[in-house]
Amino acid sequence: MPAPDMNTIVSLCKRRGFLFQSSEIYGGLESTWDYGPMGVELKNAVKREWWKANVYDRDDMEGLDAAILMKRAVWRYSGHEETFHDPMIDCKKCKKRFRADHLEPGTEACPECGGELTEARQFNLMFRTHVGPVSDDESSLVYLRPETAQGIFVNFANVQTAMRRKLPFGIAQIGKAFRNEIVTGNFIFRTREFEQMEIEFFCRPGEDEEWHRHWVDQRYNWYIGLGIDPSHLRRYDVPADDLAHYSKATVDLEYEYPIGWSELEGIANRTDFDLQSHSKGPTGEDGKRLNRDTTVDLTYFDPQSREHVTPYVIEPSAGVDRSVLALLCEAYSERDTGKGQPRVVMGLDPRLAPIKAAVLPLKRNEPRIVEKGRALRRMLSEHFRAVYDDTGGIGKLYARQDEIGTPFCCTVDFQTLDDDTVTVRDRDTWDQQRVAVGELAAHLGSRLVVRGNES
Numbered sequence: 392m393p394a395p396d397m398n399t400i401v402s403l404c405k406r407r408g409f410l411f412q413s414s415e416i417y418g419g420l421e422s423t424w425d426y427g428p429m430g431v432e433l434k435n436a437v438k439r440e441w442w443k444a445n446v447y448d449r450d451d452m453e454g455l456d457a458a459i460l461m462k463r464a465v466w467r468y469s470g471h472e473e474t475f476h477d478p479m480i481d482c483k484k485c486k487k488r489f490r491a492d493h494l495e496p497g498t499e500a501c502p503e504c505g506g507e508l509t510e511a512r513q514f515n516l517m518f519r520t521h522v523g524p525v526s527d528d529e530s531s532l533v534y535l536r537p538e539t540a541q542g543i544f545v546n547f548a549n550v551q552t553a554m555r556r557k558l559p560f561g562i563a564q565i566g567k568a569f570r571n572e573i574v575t576g577n578f579i580f581r582t583r584e585f586e587q588m589e590i591e592f593f594c595r596p597g598e599d600e601e602w603h604r605h606w607v608d609q610r611y612n613w614y615i616g617l618g619i620d621p622s623h624l625r626r627y628d629v630p631a632d633d634l635a636h637y638s639k640a641t642v643d644l645e646y647e648y649p650i651g652w653s654e655l656e657g658i659a660n661r662t663d664f665d666l667q668s669h670s671k672g673p674t675g676e677d678g679k680r681l682n683r684d685t686t687v688d689l690t691y692f693d694p695q696s697r698e699h700v701t702p703y704v705i706e707p708s709a710g711v712d713r714s715v716l717a718l719l720c721e722a723y724s725e726r727d728t729g730k731g732q733p734r735v736v737m738g739l740d741p742r743l744a745p746i747k748a749a750v751l752p753l754k755r756n757e758p759r760i761v762e763k764g765r766a767l768r769r770m771l772s773e774h775f776r777a778v779y780d781d782t783g784g785i786g787k788l789y790a791r792q793d794e795i796g797t798p799f800c801c802t803v804d805f806q807t808l809d810d811d812t813v814t815v816r817d818r819d820t821w822d823q824q825r826v827a828v829g830e831l832a833a834h835l836g837s838r839l840v841v842r843g844n845e846s
């Protein structure tokens with residue numbers, strides 16, 4: 392099945408309640424998206440799987456949820472105030488704006504209209520806002536965080552002490568990040584408000600390269616385990632002259648989106664750059680501390696060597712929205728119904744499916760069937776997300792559940808009233824089988840688990 396194009400995914404997402412344009416009734420806010428009823432379930436499931444794999448399934452990880460607003464000093468010492476820029480070029484004729492580093496080298500005229508281009512100007516990507524009522528005062532300036540990572544670095548000592556951690560260990564965090572991107576677009580691939588799933592994994596200097604390899608493998612396998620085909624995912628070694636200022640080595644995981652191969656996650660070896668930057672550090676030539684705003688040294692006392700070391704950091708940094716987009720593209724398929732129009736079936740891993748089972752009445756104006764169906768939905772909801780839907784004929788109801796990726800539909804019919812069995816229809820094979828109501832939750836539960844483990 393060829394990859395779907397982006398418009399196909401966007402229109403499915405709108406039609407089936409995964410994503411809507413933000414402020415749509417006012418004409419929409421450019422490149423800003425709201426997750427609808429199905430989208431929020433999918434997104435939560437992606438985050439839940441990430442948290443499970445990286446926090447619950449390991450014994451060397453702690454979780455954190457730091458505030459979005461931080462002291463301005465954090466961004467001064469992290470280097471963001473000075474270096475978190477993108478070069479911007481405008482076309483004087485059609486006014487289109489480009490990121491200079493996204494244009495072909497040597498581009499002299501506007502690729503859209505051939506017009507004259509301005510010189511490249513540096514543009515800081517951090518959103519500014521103010522704390523308190525005096526909004527023109529520089530002293531009240533704060534930024535919306537452009538990455539979740541710094542909240543982890545400044546809490547390194549808190550977490551390590553409170554949780555009595557020894558190296559190596561990591562801190563994981565999921566949260567919103569904001570970047571005033573020059574050029575946005577491609578649906579939820581590049582937006583100004585997005586969500587990240589980040590790990591800062593602290594290890595001894597000298598062990599960093601091995602941990603870097605470990606995390607590249609772990610993160611690659613996580614996507615494959617959730618159903619991404621290996622032919623659509625690749626590792627890209629970022630060349631030395633493209634590395635961020637803090638990075639010793641970075642491997643990007645790239646997915647083959649409808650727009651081509653693009654970054655899904657970056658796994659960087661950040662060395663001791665950040666912990667050093669946020670430490671008061673050695674005294675400078677003028678006799679003052681290099682970092683004048685902090686009170687601590689973010690070091691670790693190594694009980695083996697009885698020395699203080701500044702840990703090295705491996706950072707797997709994934710985008711929630713780019714993961715959702717990749718998983719949506721991957722799940723998309725069209726199946727022949729034999730009736731002309733192909734049917735869209737979203738083959739999402741059951742762990743990610745927004746709804747695990749739908750209870751559908753064969754006749755919606757037969758009170759005994761409706762009552763039975765509603766009771767079944769309540770019973771299944773004690774185990775997993777189940778819905779009752781009687782808003783159309785059975786064919787339409789199946790089609791809707793296929794389009795949102797519901798693994799199982801349970802149909803209540805007249806036979807149910809006689810022998811207390813329902814028809815269970817499988818999304819992937821469209822096979823149907825009769826199952827006793829008393830065994831339904833266990834039956835579906837075990838098939839959901841098996842299917843999840845297979846994919």
Ligand code: ATP
Binds near residue numbers: 583584654711
């Ligand atoms: P790009 O080169 O695409 O701008 P980046 O290298 O600046 O990305 P990082 O700073 O490494 O991105 O951020 C880590 C992850 O956060 C990215 O791999 C991506 O999944 C996600 N991310 C970054 N910027 C955005 C954005 N504007 N919209 C959606 N997700 C983003």
